[in-house]
Amino acid sequence: NAGVTQTPKFRILKIGQSMTLQCTQDMNHNYMYWYRQDPGMGLKLIYYSVGAGITDKGEVPNGYNVSRSTTEDFPLRLELAAPSQTSVYFCASTLSGSYTEAFFGQGTRLTVV
């Protein structure tokens, strides 16, 4: 099915561990985004990319890294997990960046203990 696929859906990490959240889209979208959603809050932008090889920081980039080697994939890396990174993470993509046709993945619920 066409859309944005995130893996894993759930993960528990210990403090200091590392992991990569995977995001893949098959719609040939140029723009891709990573958000985190904390309880009772809206989505906050971590990183975004306007095309392969181009990434930029969003509102809350500290503690995260991204790469965009292909149009389809936009993985999010947590190097040294901290309890403050416990959140739900969403990946999104749009064709033009104007949010007229934004598609979201189903989310990854991450708990750092």
Next chain:
Amino acid sequence: GIQVEQSPPDLILQEGANSTLRCNFSDSVNNLQWFHQNPWGQLINLFYIPSGTKQNGRLSATTVATERYSLLYISSSQTTDSGVYFCAVDRGSYIPTFGRGTSLIVHP
């Protein structure tokens, strides 16, 4: 940066009731979108509406850009309308700002 405020924060309705959700923003915007997050966490686009009025079935939205607000109307609410409704805006920077959302519960 731009501030986005949504009201009310919580709303409980009986099935069949109508409701209006509001999104206020602190500066002029190029883009505005309404999303629905269902109880399973999935985010669904509802409307892209930087200005004017749009309707889709029982839902409609109006944005008055000059007065910096947008309204989402839900008529004849159903239990499947439950979830959180987000408003997101940006000023053409491709970095949208989300409001905190309105949590809606519709009882049968």
